[in-house]
Amino acid sequence: MTLFKSNTGRLHNQIYLSVIVSYFSMALVVIFPGALIIVSSGGHAALYLLLFSIIGLWLQGKSNRLARGERIFIILFITYFLIHILSFWLFDISINELDTPSRFLLALPIYFYLRNKAEFISWLYVGLIFGAIGAGLISMYQFGVEDLGRASGSIEPGRFGLISSALSSMCLVGAIISKKSLTRLLFVLAVCLGLLATFLSGTRGAWLSTVLVIIILIVVIVPKHKFSALMLILSIFVLSHYALMASSNVYIERFIQAELGFADYFSEQTNTWRDDERFNSSVGVRLELYKGAYRVAKRGPIIGFGEGNFDVNLEKLANDGKVSRLVLNYGHAHQEYLTTLVEQGLVGLISLLSIFIYPIIFFKKYLKSSNHDLKLLSLIGSVLPLNYMLFSFTSGSLDHQSSTLFYALMTVVIFSLLHAKLMQISLKSSKE
Known part of the structure; x- marks a missing residue:
């Protein structure tokens, strides 16, 4: 009897x-x-979620068998980290370089725990709304009260712009297809403030990726939700116009700088200028870095040269007169794909593209689902990597801990909750 009570209490x-x-x-x-x-x-929230997930996995015991799509997803995340391990071993780089890519590995216990938590889905939506609204509010404070030239939140302006862009794009999906008026209103508010944060960050790559994602969403979603989508996008356009008016100087100056920098770099007149005249803009520097990165990558196309070795190889090109010495000591190519090609070669580039493209391919099959949560999760899960892919053409998206952690964890959460919803639907069908 005592043993029975003991087991019951436990x-x-x-x-x-x-x-x-x-x-x-x-x-x-x-x-x-x-x-x-x-x-x-704020990154500690991810650490706490990891710890609670490990405890939760220990408490729940055995879990459902992984589906084929899940296994591929997990393998791609592990492979991305292992390629960085290989680079570390081959090129004797600092172990600190493994810190950022390790986020993909550390996020996996969270995946295993949340894949049975369908009740978390609505709370994910709340998190996206709060995140976008919070980004907008802090950007207004930093820009208007602290008089900062570029809003950055608690991180670097470029990564702040990228994450704000991703949050506003994901909330735009919710605003278009949500059925409840209050939910839609909150999503619209989140989109407007998220876009404001993106613009006030002064991150041109985030501006560009946001516009392209919105265009893609119009093509994908509007045919199914014509009136609501068009009215919403029109309203957001008007509100964004006023947001841009508030930050007009920053917005216009950044675009003028980009235009002039691009024109100066390719102008024949610059051949007679001094080097510092040609590369005094961020655009000129980036274009020269792209050229240098391409030439460096050609020397080690399969496995690259490892992290931290870009400048060493770039200096060799500068000594040969093939690139300007003014672009030395940047440490990376200011473009995720070229940086990866230089550091991990084609092997690393394929792995990078895989963690971006596979989620889009996987979620595609649920875009037309009649279940609201499946459709919304699949759209959100597609928009996130799409945003990162587009941003990666103009800057590094996974070269900072904050943006890497956001992508790894948000992808894991969305992927796991979609699986949880599928299991819930399957279980409900079997009972009927």
């Missing part, structure tokens, strides 16, 4: 602990998107 304690872990994990899913870019220690 079971009750385990259930209570599971509930506590579940609630804390749910709260962290809500907090993470905004905390990462608003609070200086």
Whole structure:
């Protein structure tokens, strides 16, 4: 009898602990998107979610067997990290270089825990809304009150612009296809403030990727939601216009700088100018870095030269007069694809493209689902990598801890919750 009571008490304690872990994990899913870019220690939310996920996995015991799509997804994440391990081993680079790509590996326990938590789906939407609204509010404060030239939240302006762009794009999907008026209103507010944060960051790559993503969404979503989508996009355009008016100087100056820098770089007149005249703009520097990165990559196309070795190889080109010495000591090519090609070669580039493209391919099959959550999750899950892919053409998207952590964790959360919803639907169908 005593043994029975002991086992019962242990079971009750385990259930209570599971509930506590579940609630804390749910709260962290809500907090993470905004905390990462608003609070200086916001990345700790991901660490806490990892710890709670490990505890949750221990408490729940055996889980459902992984589906084929899940196995591919997990293998791609692990492979991305292993390629960096290979680069570390071959080129004797600093172990600190593994810190950023390790986010893809550390996010996987969270995946295994959340893949049975369909009840977290609505809280993910709340997290996206809070994140975009928070980004907009802090950008207004930094730009208007602190008089900063570029809003950056708690991180670097470029990464702040990228994450704000991703949040606003994902919220735009929710605003278009959400059925409840209050939910749609909150998503619209989040989109407007997220776009404002993107513009106030002064990140031209984020501006460009946002516009392209919106155009793609119009093509994909508008045919199914014509009136609501067009009215929403028109409203957001008007609101964004006023946001741009508030930041007109920054917005116009950044575009003029880009235009002049591009023209100066390719102008025949610059051949007679001094080097510092030709490369005194960020655009001129980037174009020269792109040229240098391409030439460096040709020397080691398969496995690259490892992280931290770009400048060494670029200096050899500068000594030969093939690139300007003014672009030395940047450390990377200011473009994710070329940087990866230089550091990990074609092997690394294929891995990078895989973690961007595979989620889009996987989610495509659920874009026309009659289930609202499946459709919304698949659209959000497609928009996130699309945003990163487009941004990667003009800057590094996975070369900072904040943007890498955001992509790895948000992809894991979306992927796992979509699987949880599929399991819930399957279980409900079997009972009927």
